Structures are given as C-alpha cells and as structure tokens.
Amino acid sequence: MPDDTSRRTLFPSRGGLALASILRTETVGGVLLIAAAALALIWANTPWGDTYEAVRTWVPWPGGEALGLDLDIAHWTADGLLAVFFFVVGLELKREFVTGDLRDPARAAVPVIAAICGMLVPALFYVAVNVTAGPEALRGWAIPTATDIAFALAVLAVVSSHLPASLRGFLLTLAVVDDLLAITIIALFYTDDFHPGLLGVAVVPILLFGLLVQRGRTWWWALLPLALLAWYFVHESGVHATIAGVLLGFTVPVLARGDRPGLAEHFEHLWRPLSAGLAVPLFALFAAGVSLSGPALREAMTSTVALGVVCGLLLGKVIGILGSSWIVSRFTRASLDPGLSWWDVLGVSLLAGIGFTVSLLIGELAFDTGDPRVDHVKTAVLVASVLAATVASVVLGLRNRAYRRHPVESTGS
Template sequence: MADPTPTKAPESRRAFQLSSWTEAKFIGDVLRTETVGGGLLLLGAVIALIWANSPWGDAYTAVGEFVPWSGGEALHLDIDLSHWAADGLLAIFFFVVGLELKREFVAGELRSPRRAALPVIAAIGGMAMPALIYVLINLNTGDSALRGWAIPTATDIAFALAVLAVIGSHLPQGLRAFLLTLAVVDDLLAITIIAFFYTEQVSLLPLLGSLLPLLAFGLLLRVRKNWWWLLIPLAALCWGLMHASGVHATIAGVLLGFMVPVLARPGEQHGMAEQYEHRWRPVSAGFAVPVFAFFAAGVSLRDGGIGAVLSDPVALGVIAGLVLGKTIGILGATALMTKFTRADLGGLKWIDLLGVSLLAGIGFTVSLLIGELAFGAGSDRDAHVKAAVLIGSLTAAVFAAVILVRRNKVYRRISAEERRDRDGDGIPDIYQPEHQLGGEPDGSARPAGTSPGSAASPGRDPAAR
C-alpha cells in the first residue's frame, strides 16, 4: 500500500506541513532514542563538573591527560584520553550524523526543495546570527578571540530533546520535524565549518590515502557485503589516515556515513542506512557522546569562578550567541520565508516557534569541540568557553522550558488529534486519503478551504484553546 501523505493546503503555502506517516514514525523513534542519549550526555557533564570542582579535581585532570598509547607518533596517535574522546569517539557520533544527513537528502525532509527550504534557511539564519553577535562583542579585543566565532553556531539535538523529555512536551509532529531537520542541516554546516576553518595544515598524502579504505568501505556496502570483520578495520584505517592528514578525524565519520546506501532493495525490509543507524545510534548516544561530555565539560571554576568567565568577551560572545543569536536568527529567517512565500504556520503560533528557537540555542557537543579546536584543549580561554557553553545552554533550556510548559496543554490536544485512528488501520486519520480529499472518516464533509490541521479547524487551532 502506498504511503499516505496529508495535503492540508498547497505545499508551497504550508510552513509546517506534516510529512508522511512513515516519516512521522521515524521521527518518533529518533526522539525516543535521542532523549535517552541526551540524559546520559547531561549525566556525564554533571559528573565531570562536580569532579573537576571537588578536592579531587587534580585527579580528573590527570585522567584526561593520560596517554594510553605512546607508540603512535607516526600517525599522530600519541594523544591523551581527552583527545581520544574528541577525535575518536566523536567519529562514531559523526558517523551517525552522516547516516542521518544522507537519509534526509535521499528519503527524508530534505529530498524536496520546497519542503527543505524553510528549515535550511532557518538553520542558516540560526548559525549566521550567533556568529555575527560573537564577532561584534569580540571585534575590538585585539587578540585571537575571533577564532571562536563558530562556537555558538552549533545545536546539540540530543541535549535539546532531553530537555523536551524532562518538561514532557507534546510538540506537534510538524514542529518536531522542523526542529529535527533544522538540527540535521545545522550539523552539516558545522561539519563544513570544522573542515574549512579549523584545519590549519593538511598533509596531502595521508588525506589521499584515506580515500582508498573509504571507497572500499562504500563498495562492500554497495554490493551488500556486510562483513563487519573487514568493514570496521577499513573504517579505522580511514579514520587514522584522516587524523594523520591534519583534517579533523570526525570528518571521516561523516564520509563513512555517506557511503552507506539508504534505499532498500527488493526483498529488504529496511534500507542499509536505517539498519546501521539502528545499530550504531545506541553506541553513539549511550557511550561515545557521554564520554566526550565527561572529558570536555569538566571545567574548574575554583580559580576566579563565574566572575572571571563573565569578564571574558569570548565567554560573553558564546552566551549571547547561543541565547540571543540562535533565537533571533531562526525566528528572523522563518519570518522572512513566511513573508516572501506567503506560507502560514499551520495553526501554530509564533510563541511555539520561539520555544523551538530557544531549544536550538542548546549547544554542547559540537560547540565544545569547536572551542577546543579554536583555542586549544586545556587553555584558560578553553576553560572559559566550556563554562560559557554550559551557561548559555542552561539559560536557553530554562527559557524554552518556561514557554513550552505553558503551551503543553495545547500541544497535548494537538498530539491526541494527530494520533486519532478511528478506523483502526494503524495509520492516524490525519494521514488518510479521505482527509486529503476533503472528507472525514465518517463520511461528513469538511468546510471548503479547510483541512485537519488548518487554522480554520477549531479542533486543531491552538488559538482556540
């Protein structure tokens, strides 16, 4: 049976149209998984902060500086545990990101230029404005502060979804899809920034050499040779050569993710990218990212405390970029798009988009990584950046929670309507062809010009609550 898709208004006029039921179920699965990962990420960061500021803080520093393998000078692998977490474990995280990106471009929201336009433009605005605010605050500092311009541009979707889980928000599916798609585009832009702006010196021979295991990895998957005993060594070799080239090794994870086929072949229930994401997401969300957070978030505030952090323009730029820049950039870009395309918000209110924009200001994993690349791990300025990322993310989370909790009753009613399945076929009524053609499941007609999710439908309009 063909996958039913709702048509509540002309696609070009809907800013937050619902996707297909298959896509809706996928988004729900991602949300359930990521919230667990976000909670573990938060736990790792809290443990690190407590340990780093305890009387045993020196032991925390010693653990991060421990070098487990001193014989890897040839491939620049004689690095300490904190660098292994940032360069090695985060490659797993970026591998999953690569799978998400390819899936979105091939079979998800980004496959349609019209549907992708709004989250793409919003993501660009949500990265440009934080960078601009950061630069304006640090323009006259006269030192290397401007190297950190990209720190507040990233969104940590796992952390953001963990906040959603805590406040119990029932965000409408269209708004959740917008948040997830925006975060995917945000990840793509962040990867591009790391590759082009935080790679100082490139060794061409190892870089070219990394392409050979990468292509072999992709070829094996293309012919469906799922030999883990060969695929994992090829991935590790690609990562090692990429690391030795001077390009940040997490880029290898993204490229490996791009090599995995998305579409299922005849006889396959699920595409290979979906299978790999199902296998590796728990490793990423349950181990790789929390361990990175443990080593990256342990900033000591014993010397100077919060006062020293807030007196540093770099820290102020990061905080303002995350809290104000993300919100202004996403809201402003969305407002421009809806004005020029004459799209409506599909029964949602601008206060809803404000809450989601604030959630996008929760920057953690990639922000901390860019901070280390910009100023060097362990430096005084890097410590200020870590504290600023935590303060900015916490502030954005609190503001978003205040807004979304107040709207949660509305979201719960909208969510119940989206899940209603009166004919019991396992597909909510809102995705059924009868709704697309203007009829209701009981055979009654809907008023002309309205749809199940349009503002003219009193059962779906948040303003009517």
C-alpha cells in the same frame, strides 16, 4: 541482506538484547547524556577535581605518536567515539531526506538556510561585542556559531512525548548542517596543518564502504576496517574526524528491498545502543567538566570574549534561526512543515544555543594554551548552554503539553 540472525550478533544474550532495546529509546539516551554531564560538573568542582583533569588528559596509547594517535581520553571520546554517534545521525538524516519529511526540497530548505543564518548572526554578535577588544579577541568569532547536536537532541528527547516528529527532523537537519559548516570553518580558519591530500585519501575507503553497502553487503570484517581507515585519514588531514561518521552514514542505502528493511534502518538498529549508551555519555563525561568556582565565574563574566559567546549563543542563535525561517517561509516557495508552529521553531532555536563540543573545540584552537580566555570561553559556553537548554525546555514543555491536550488544534503554524 540483513536478517534477524545478523542483528543478534552484536547483542547475543537475552539480557544484551533487552539492554539494547532500552538504549534505543531516545529518552533513556538523553537522560544518560545529561547525567554524565552533571557528573562531570560535580566531579570537576569537588576537592577531587584534579583527578578529573588527570583522567581526561591521560593518554592510553603514548606509543601511537608516530601515527598521530597519541590522544588523551578527552580527544578519543570527542574524535573517536563521537564518530559513532555521527554515523547514526548520518543514517537518520539520509532517511529523512529520502523517505521522510525532508524529501520535499521546499521543506528541507528552511532548516538548511536557518542553520546558515544561525551561524552568521551569532558570529556578528560576537564581533560586535569584541570589535574594540583587539585582534586577538576577534579570533574567537566562530565560537558561538556551533550547535551541539548530541546535547540538543538529548534535551528534546527528554522534554518531548507529544511533539510532532517533524520537529525532530527540523532540529536534526539544522544541527547536522551546523556541525558540517563548523567543521569547515575549523579546517579553513583554525587548522594550521590541514592536509588536503590525506582528506582525498579518505575518500577511497569511504567509496569502498559505499560500494559494499549499496550492494547489500553487511560483512563486518570488511566494513569496519574501511570505516576505521576513513576515520584515520580524516583525522590526520586536520579535519574534525567525526565528519567521517556522517559521510559513511550518507553512503548507506535507505529504501527497502523486497520484504526486508533498508540497510540504513538495519545499521541504525545495530549501532544506536552503542551510540546512546556508551559513546555520547562518555563524550559528555570528559567534555563537560568546567570549573564553576565563584572567582572563575566572576572573571569570565567580565571578559568581552565570554560576553560575546553568551550573546551569540543565547541571542544570535534565536534571531538567526527563527528570523531566517520566517523570512524564507514568507517570501519564497520554501515552507515550514504544516504540522509545526512558530512556537515550536522558537523552542528549537533556543535549543540550538547549546554550544558545547565544537564551541569548546574552537575556543581551544582560537587561543593559545595557558591564555585565560580559554577558561573564559569554557565558562561562557557552559553558562550559555545551560541557560539555552533551560529556557528551551520550558518553551518546548509548554508546547508538548499543548499537543497532548489538543493534538489537532496545535498543529497550525
């Protein structure tokens, strides 16, 4: 079982331990992610914008073509490094379901159903806007269905100091279910070369990984190769490779054994600094660089595709999540956490309008390379995400202030 010595192996020096401790603070991770996204935007919209595009499309291992690993830097950060983030998310979400607020099925049902409706309604908004634009435009129906969990959690971490912990659990569940469904949509509707056999092969290293961690084994020389094999086969199957991180996280036991913490807590302790300090900021750096020139904005905002994306993310998400949460809580045995207000849920619903990663990915898959609608999608996703983050920050900032002043009175729903 893990002990303090095994924890120190990743950060052996005092300076490394101090840095790791800082990176485990959610606010620091959120600031790093937002700063990296801002840097990408600035870089992409300066006279040196060509260098940004050259760096993000650079292929570090062109010889990996035979293995399907001749990916550029942007894909390595989105498919590779981001899997580390999703592994940590999987660990945290399992802890919520086993020992946290979501262990009650009646409470867990609300964010799960909200996630489903938070994808259906934006898709309907997009289709309504593009119904007369032709079948090609309708291929983008899934673009506004996705929520970027990394950015949403980052904004919540920066804004929140007194908001209830259950609100983060609500957002975490909502965003993970959203991402899993979005990845399923990609596999079913936007993947021309889906290989279910390779996905089946990926189950083998995942099961072996789960067998070892269930027995309390923390052998890095066995677990790390198994995790890499799981990632590789999921990637080669045509499914978004970050799903491997979530599945691996779900295999890790949560409950403590004796006087030692659960293995999920131990792994989260080890990997969160790498996730928050390297994986997520680098992903943001190579995903957020979108042209914001006047002509590009004007052209995008006259496109029905862009308008459908903006309406879906800004309106569809709020209506789908907030509306379904209220209906489920009102007419079924499922219930909202008693420590949450409907104003809190409104703030989370707005945060869910931050599309970014998966939305941009679906946009690239929906339209052919060189199609101007690809750039329209990028601009629309960025504009909608920034607006959603801004409005959500205002709402949650006000709620944070209310909880700080009246922590007892503000817990009613």
